[in-house]
Amino acid sequence: MTIRFPHLHAAIVQHPWAITPDRLQAIAEVVERRAEGIRLSPSEIAALKGEREPNGVATLFSATSLDQVAIVGRGEGGAPAPVASVIAVISVFGIIAQHASEVDDISGPGGTSTERVMRSFRNAMGDASVKAIVLRFNSPGGNVHGVQVLANEIFKARGQKPIIAQVDSLAASAAYWIASACDEIVVTPGGQVGSIGVYGLHRDVSKAAEAQGVKFTFISAGKYKVEGNQYEPLTDEATQALQAQIDDYYRDFTTDVARGRGVKVADVVGGFGEGRVEKDKVAVKLGMADRVATLDETLRRVASMKTTSGPRADHDTILHATAGTTELEEPTAAPDIPPSEPPEGDSPLDAAAPSSTESDRDAFRRRRHAHRSRNG
Secondary structure, eight states, X not given: OOOSOHHHHHHHHSSOEEEOHHHHHHHHHHHHHHHTTOOOOHHHHHHHHOOOSOOSXXXXXXXXXXXXXXXXXXXXXXXXXXXXXXXXXXXXXXEEESSHHHIIIIIGGGSEEXXXXXXXXXXXXXXTTEEEEEEEEEEEEEESTTHHHHHHHHHHTTTTSOEEEEEEEEEETHHHHHHTTSSEEEEOTTOEEEOOOOBOOOOOOHHHHHHTTOOOOOOOOSTTTTTTOTTSOXXXXXXXXXXXXHHHHHHHHHHHHHHHHTSOHHHHHSSGGGGXXXXXXXXXXXXXXXXXXXXXHHHHHHHTOOOOOOOOOOOSSEEEEOSSOEEEEOOOOOOOOOOOOOOSSOOTTOOOSGGGHHHHHHHHHHHHHHHHHHTO
């Protein structure tokens, strides 16, 4: 049995994944159909893999008026007008992969590159006008490569600016790995978080090939070079080696989640859904998230926080910080955001109303102090 696109097959079956099983099966289905010569339309691929929005970019919202996104340009007489602080919202949607090229090959515009998110995150951290960063998640997870590096980058940045994970509406596996590194995890009503686990997939087509009268013989050097190939059953030794690798990634995953959430690793392994996703209020009860609130509510709450923000050059347009570049767009009005009641529950970044700005500042300082104490 001849297999087309062997490198793409290898990318699917030979790498560990931190992703919900249904999405990995969807990826495998797309690859299988392509290998059989069946080309899926963009709409068919979109239906299989979910989101198709451009991701990994930081959109800057005015923190003084969420009713209008446009950043103030110049005042009367051409004099520089006061420039508002902003909130950077970075989308993490669809299947996660390390490089942008991998996202394009496997997930298309619906996926997210950890490299792109990293660049946008660094740009936002380095921009003195950005008072807070919100990472907006709707992802089933993805490949483990690049995820730990991004999570470490986010965790080490704690204490400089509020960094909030807004789950809108799914942060599973690798997505939750990244979200757990933030100061706070907020789940939209009906949203889900978790799926903490790592697994691999081996495809044994040896009997199918034999039935077609096809036999594959590998000519290789190196004892384990062709170990785990799909044309023969897995040996016990190969199974043990692959399991050891999966266990190692799982150890990294659970250790990072425990660090980010401020709990013991045993609490993550023996709780936190044990590989399942958990819904909003249950996730908060288990300690997997901090509160239940919509994105609009989170933006309003963050806007009321009192944090120090340095000056910036004035702009006449909205800035969208992309991967290594800055794109300019004409000012547009933000969607109407209705007034909301303060969400229930305590949070390290709690700022339920403008009147509580002092307690909000104290809460953020406590979280920053705790982070610095943990890291010497």
